[in-house]
Amino acid sequence: MFFSADDLLDCKILARDDELGSVQDVYFDDQDWAARYLVVDTGGWLSGRRVLISPVASGPVDLESHRLPVHLNRAQIEESPPFDTVLPVSRQKEMEMTQYFGWPAYWGYGAPPGEAVPMAPVSAARASAGSAMAPESRAEPQLRSMREVTGYRIEAKNGQIGHVEDFLIEQETWKIRYLVVDTGALLPGKKVLLAPLWIDWIRWSERAVRADVGVEQIRSAPAFDNKTALTRDYELAVFEHYSRPRYWRDE
DSSP states (O other): OEEEHHHHTTOEEEOSSSEEEEEEEEEEETTTTEEEEEEEEOGGGGTTOEEEEOGGGBOOOBTTTTEEEBSOOHHHHHTSOOOOOSSSOOHHHHHHHHHHHTOOBSOOTTOOTTOOBOOOOOOHHHHHHTOSOOOOOSSOOOEEEHHHHTTOEEEETTEEEEEEEEEEEETTTOBEEEEEEEOTTTSTTOEEEEOGGGEEEEEGGGTEEEESSOHHHHHTSOOOOTTSOOOHHHHHHHHHHHTOOOSSOOO
16 A cells, blocks of 8 residues: 555644644655654644654554554653754664664664664663664665655656656555656656656755656656556556566565
8 A cells, every 4th residue: 555745744643642743744764765754743732842753653544534543652752852853863863762662773784775673672761861872884874854855856867857746655664665756847747656766866955856767768657646546557567667677576
């Protein structure tokens, strides 16, 4: 099952004992293209404080009611180590969070892409004191804002092809499987999908994304309709069109 980043924004976060607030943004890492934190505005009950909640603490997204349950309660959020939700989020602060809540760390030496490295829970006092040592890390993933990247222009190998309109996230893994591309003036009204594995680079200073595809491939790509459920047959057609290996195993 997939849901879009746009579907997730403003979703109500339901804790075990009450509502926590609403999703204002999603932070993903630019190495594995996986959603790592929901940025939640807690509203009046925490004086407008924003908090980060890992998707590992969540249940399934209810798109009809626009709600997302989490396996947390208000007290856990209130007593969590203080941190600034503004990017960049320091690795030390991430360590404090993961150890306080008992979440797995998504970084770590020798971890395959997308795999988590478990970190043993410690007390809140120890976590807030910053006494835990950071694991050795492979190439450091950087957290990026989905709100920020939405709207970035997308360059093909031989010309501009549109801009990022949305992201499609896989429910089971919280991995970003596709960027939804509005082809703009190139093909007015047409939207297509690009997999993150086909992205060469993102230049944050230029608000630009470079894709390893050609303009003609985009012109003839299967059109995407965000009002229609994404099927495996459609995914297969997309990957065959670009002659790229599929991310899923044969079923």
